[in-house]
Amino acid sequence: MSLGTIYTKIAAGEATRTRALLPERLIKYFKINVKVSDPDEVFPAKFPMKLVPAFQFPDGTLLSESLPINLFLLQQVENHGGLLGDNSQKAWAQNLQWMEFINNDFMRPSGQVFGMIVGRKPFNQDVFNFFMNELRNVAVPVIEKHLDESEYLTGSAVSIADLYAATMFLRPLGYFMDEEWRSQLPRTMEWWEKVSKHPVFDNFFADLQMVDKFTPPN
């Protein structure tokens, strides 16, 4: 029986929605019985934020937010390849910690910067500088320092937190995390190269063109 419907905006011609990428890949890779759908005309009434991913259970219960959706999907897989560590409460909490950090402290400024670069958000120099500063001087250094001490985000093996975090580098690497910046992040880039080749992604990142030199808008 189907576990429900996930809304992702994966339709042809639509740009990948970063947060919808991992749930869609988990469903395909682990063959989880979930219908993948684009938002329909009743989507905004069900999910007023109109954001993906979003999930609906067969009984009509709604679930939004990428963290619980990814974790729920993975829990449906008997052999999830150690992606939840040893399944302990500590491993669960560590995964949640890193996913939350990436979604909030990394992805929030990154989304603002990306939005202004591609014109989805009105450009404002001070706001742009503020979020770029958060990324360059706070969030990214936290990741680099952590990966200098730990092979993966939650220890010595790849976890759901790594897979989730790797997807969030899609736009930064493609648009503004240029060669000069990447050269200051040896551990992060080494980690990303490994995690992005995880079979769950099925070579998705092989086509990613990393930006050479980023010229900030003004």
Ligand SMILES: N[C@@H](CCC(=O)N[C@@H](CS)C(=O)NCC(=O)O)C(=O)O
């Ligand atoms: N906090 C939410 C944020 C979801 C979100 O911002 N989704 C973006 C895609 S990454 C979205 O649907 N944006 C509207 C659009 O692209 O049409 C989560 O973690 O799921």
